[in-house]
Amino acid sequence: SLYDKSGKALVSTLDALPADINPQVRLSTPITLTQQANQTLMLAFDPLLLDQKVIGLIKVSVRPSFIQEIVEESRGLGETGEWIVAIKNTQGNAVIVSPTRYDNKGAFNRTLQSKNIAAPIVQALAGNEVTMWDGIDYAGNEVVAATRSIAEYEWGIIAKINKDEVFRNVDAIAFVFWFVLAVIVLIALLIGAFLTNLIVKPIENLTNQLTIIRDHRSDNFAQKLNVSTVWVEVALLAQRFNEMLDDIRG
Numbered sequence: 039s040l041y042d043k044s045g046k047a048l049v050s051t052l053d054a055l056p057a058d059i060n061p062q063v064r065l066s067t068p069i070t071l072t073q074q075a076n077q078t079l080m081l082a083f084d085p086l087l088l089d090q091k092v093i094g095l096i097k098v099s100v101r102p103s104f105i106q107e108i109v110e111e112s113r114g115l116g117e118t119g120e121w122i123v124a125i126k127n128t129q130g131n132a133v134i135v136s137p138t139r140y141d142n143k144g145a146f147n148r149t150l151q152s153k154n155i156a157a158p159i160v161q162a163l164a165g166n167e168v169t170m171w172d173g174i175d176y177a178g179n180e181v182v183a184a185t186r187s188i189a190e191y192e193w194g195i196i197a198k199i200n201k202d203e204v205f206r207n208v209d210a211i212a213f214v215f216w217f218v219l220a221v222i223v224l225i226a227l228l229i230g231a232f233l234t235n236l237i238v239k240p241i242e243n244l245t246n247q248l249t250i251i252r253d254h255r256s257d258n259f260a261q262k263l264n265v266s267t268v269w270v271e272v273a274l275l276a277q278r279f280n281e282m283l284d285d286i287r288g
Contacts, residue, residue: 040086041095048094061095069191071102071125071135073146078105078135105136118179118200124150124159126192132159140177148176158183162194173198240272248279 039050045064047055064083072079080102086094105123115121123136132150150157152164158173162185173183175198183198 039097039099041097043092043094045095056097059095059097064095064097071123071193073135078102078145115197116199116203118203119198122159122176122196122198124163124194126152126163132157132163132194134159134176138176150176158185158196158198159194161185162187162196163192165189172201237272244272244276244279251283 039052039056040048041059041061042048043061045059045061047058050056065085069083070081072081078101079099082098082100084096084098085092086096118139120139121136122134122138124132124134127133127149130152132152133146134148134150135145137145138148150160152160154160154174156172156174158170158175158181161168161170161173165187167186168184170181170183170185173181175181175183180201181198182201182204183196186195187193188195
């Protein structure tokens with residue numbers, strides 16, 4: 039559609055001329071979203087220039103397929119996740135323009151007050167690109183959300199998932215972690231008990247025999263130390279003590 043400098047509609051590819059517009063308002067927000075005949079339309083406004091002078095205005099209306107693509111992406115956000123696209127209305131409040139998960143007619147039918155700073159989409163429209171761990175969505179659910187702002191068009195986009203779903207996965211990971219840790223500790227205890235029986239017991243037996251020999255020298259010098267072990271070092275130690283006893287007897 040073409041308009042003159044005053045905003046009067048001159049010609050259009052539509053069946054009928056559209057309503058006149060305020061050119062100053064339209065050029066201050068060159069791209070807007072609206073709903074017509076139950077479908078979302080993106081309106082783009084640009085000045086018509088002749089010799090660097092504005093002689094009118096052109097408006098192009100297109101169906102923004104990217105919004106539908108964003109909605110389709112919601113299927114990859116778990117059981118409760120979704121993408122939300124919103125714009126500001128004349129009062130500065132957030133108007134959701136994408137279909138919502140909890141209400142298929144949510145597009146252009148849900149508005150969140152700009153003072154509702156707990157709402158992730160309000161933060162996105164305010165230009166705050168953050169990750170919110172305690173956000174409240176349009177349906178009153180506690181959510182974890184990532185916000186993005188398209189400042190030049192005054193649009194906001196968020197991806198959000200209900201908080202209980204996020205931490206349900208965290209709890210499952212924590213359970214696996216503690217289970218694995220318990221198994222590792224149990225294995226360490228079993229290995230410790232095995233090594234104790236394999237190393238400490240033979241050495242303890244050797245020590246006890248030496249104590250007996252020390253306390254009853256005259257009666258036990260002829261005794262041989264007997265240590266049963268697979269550890270070469272312990273067996274070698276017993277052999278050296280036996281050699282020492284042989285020297286004493288000699």
